[in-house]
Amino acid sequence: MKRxxxxxxxxxxxxxxxxxxxxxxxxxxxxxxxxxGIDLILVGDSLGMAELGYETTLPVSLEDIIHHTKAVKRARxxxxxxxxxxxxxxxxxxxxxxEAAGRMIKEGGADAVKLEGGKISxxxxxxxxxxxxxxxxxxxxxxxxxxxxxxxxxxxxSEEAAAELAAAAKILEASGVFSIVLEGIPAKLAEEITxxxxxxxxxxxxGAGCDGQVLVVNxxxxxxxxxxxxFLRRYENLYERMLEAFKEFSKDVKNSTYPSAEEEY
Ligand code: KIV
Numbered sequence: 001m002k003r004x005x006x007x008x009x010x011x012x013x014x015x016x017x018x019x020x021x022x023x024x025x026x027x028x029x030x031x032x033x034x035x036x037g038i039d040l041i042l043v044g045d046s047l048g049m050a051e052l053g054y055e056t057t058l059p060v061s062l063e064d065i066i067h068h069t070k071a072v073k074r075a076r077x078x079x080x081x082x083x084x085x086x087x088x089x090x091x092x093x094x095x096x097x098x099e100a101a102g103r104m105i106k107e108g109g110a111d112a113v114k115l116e117g118g119k120i121s122x123x124x125x126x127x128x129x130x131x132x133x134x135x136x137x138x139x140x141x142x143x144x145x146x147x148x149x150x151x152x153x154x155x156x157x158s159e160e161a162a163a164e165l166a167a168a169a170k171i172l173e174a175s176g177v178f179s180i181v182l183e184g185i186p187a188k189l190a191e192e193i194t195x196x197x198x199x200x201x202x203x204x205x206x207g208a209g210c211d212g213q214v215l216v217v218n219x220x221x222x223x224x225x226x227x228x229x230x231f232l233r234r235y236e237n238l239y240e241r242m243l244e245a246f247k248e249f250s251k252d253v254k255n256s257t258y259p260s261a262e263e264e265y
Contacts, residue, residue: 019212030075069108118168129176141184
């Protein structure tokens with residue numbers, strides 16, 4: 001079993017094979033994803049909402065990301081593991097950026113780190129790449145800027161904003177990132193950016209023209225019935241299925257039908 005590397009991902013773009021990516025925060029789902037052939041596992045800071053109950057990604061700490069990256073890493077997946085640099089763990093000082101990314105790689109076991117932002121993050125990306133760290137960019141609807149955007153709004157709709165995003169993608173590519181996530185931008189713009197870059201793009205809410213797609217695992221499994229953005233395809237309805245299972249268990253315990261004689265020692 002050959003592990004996926006930045007080279008594999010680049011070859012996939014070059015040969016036109018799409019990259020399938022999912023977020024993951026724990027050991028057992030990572031093992032299952034790997035068995036399913038997922039190419040890239042993202043220990044995203046969506047962890048904050050999906051697993052830790054925060055309203056945004058902003059409170060997620062470096063310790064949180066390292067802890068969950070370790071759990072994913074213990075699954076020893078063939079998939080390439082990318083971990084999100086938490087809000088304010090980069091772009092503050094070069095030394096802090098390097099230290100945070102270094103810990104994510106050394107302690108967490110990530111293969112690469114991801115940071116949000118275009119031009120503003122290019123120097124941090126270059127610093128990390130120059131120090132031997134594989135870096136993924138992330139532009140468009142970058143959730144760490146939710147307060148600046150005034151909500152989770154599609155970005156790059158105006159001509160000016162689209163040109164700015166296209167320029168940001170080129171700047172990040174020049175800084176040495178191996179791939180860029182395009183989130184929440186018009187499909188046509190994502191396709192244009194993808195066509196202009198040599199490195200692969202991974203889209204979420206950015207249409208079919210990207211080199212790959214990523215979804216938040218809890219969302220694609222239908223864990224939250226309230227969350228249904230247009231781009232989301234639900235592959236399961238785990239909310240309903242878990243609710244039913246928990247109700248059944250509770251009923252069986254209260255009726256004394258669990259455990260049965262066969263379930264006793
Ligand atoms: O944190 C995350 O899950 C992400 C993806 C949505 C790309 O950054």
